[in-house]
Amino acid sequence: ITSFDSGDGKSVTSANLALVTAESGLRTLLIDGDIRKGNLHEFFGLPNVMGLSDILAGRDDLGVLLSRSLLDSKYDNLTLLTAGRASINPAVLLSKPRLGELIELLKGKFDAIVMDSVPSIGGPDSAFLAEHSDGVVIVVHGQRGTRRSLRHTLQTLRQGTNRTVNIYGIVFNRIALQLTSTYNQPYYRRNLAINPEKLDQEMLNAGKRTAFPGRNSNVMIDPSGIRLYSFAAASVQLGVTKETMQEWVRTGFIKSEKRNHRDWISETEISQMLEHLPRHEIVTNNPQVVLPTKNSTGKLSSGKLRDLLGNQRDALLASARDVNPTDDADS
Known part of the structure; x- marks a missing residue:
């Protein structure tokens, strides 16, 4: 179409x-x-x-x-x-x-x-x-x-x-x-709630702060070491609009928490939401390939969700490629 x-x-x-x-x-x-x-x-x-x-x-x-x-x-x-x-x-x-x-x-x-x-x-x-x-x-x-x-x-x-x-x-x-419609705008000028490069920099600097984040901050670290994102930052991480993120919170699809008079969404909450998304599995014809399994921890290895998916994928593929020599001998 x-x-x-x-x-x-x-x-x-x-x-x-x-x-x-x-x-x-x-x-x-x-x-x-x-x-x-x-x-x-x-x-x-x-x-x-x-x-x-x-x-x-x-x-x-x-x-x-x-x-x-x-x-x-x-x-x-x-x-x-x-x-x-x-x-x-x-x-x-x-x-x-x-x-x-x-x-x-x-x-x-x-x-x-x-x-x-x-x-x-x-x-x-x-x-x-x-x-x-x-x-x-x-x-x-x-x-x-x-x-x-x-x-x-x-x-x-x-x-x-x-x-x-x-x-x-x-x-x-x-x-x-x-x-x-918001789609009827100059094409290929995606309107994100926050610049991704700015968000990446904030994630790097979040762990260095010793005081509470400012009013315009989009990332903070809670006492347990978990990243918290503003609605704008969380929407960029999940590839949706800020309005969609607010609707998800309102309907309970994803939970927010109040810190310093502001609403935040935790890295763990985002991870768990992604893990529970209903997916359509494709059965591969390659017997050496193992399909991904869910991560029960819900804690990200970095601030970027693409890194979470990439790390899971790399680990699975590495194990799939590690063919047991005895299997070859038996065959």
Whole structure:
């Protein structure tokens, strides 16, 4: 599913199409292929910690990474693969052969796959996804779409090696909500609650403080040595908006605690929330690969959640590669 510009409604269309397909009884996977500014996870109230971009950027077994990335959408028969947070150039990631290998693996696990793509104004990403799809649906904003914008989208789709892209059709979208959506802003200018580089620096400096943190601080260390994050910092760690984080706290999806007249979210609470997310395991054909297991401690090894996932993954893969010589002898 693609469109010309942000705010045209492609993500809403993708989500609705996936939901209808799942309701028909088909095992459906919804992929957020907009790895520049994807926000499908927000629609389903889920975090974006590890997803498509991380899988494409990695070198580990696809089955292992998918078992850590595929999330239960909370709707029957519908699984979500978020955009991920890898910082490598999206066009470079999507042009790798690994994308084709991933799609082929997923085709054997699901009855239908819906991919939400990048608007064509943002780059050639949609062409790479189109190469690995059976067909493309183009979403056109009914009030501002033009022939020129549609022609540009078609030209972008044909930039790939497969220049005969199958166009299923066009969806004319006139949803007024899209006109005022936060998505309808200059594209690829992600509005984070706090700059990630600033957050990294605060995490480094948090342990050096001898006094209480200031009003504008986003990280502090409690007496037991656990990091505490402000709502803004926690939202960046989990890849969601600050508003989503506040809603999660309000509904009890994640718990906050009061310190120095401010609300904070502990590193342990974030870790436990991630560990309890319902995931969709992929059975790998490689008998030497061991799928990840849950960490019962709930305590992070560093302030970065990607480090937690990376450390778990590396340990599992190291043990999987350590083949017992006696096994070889017996075989």
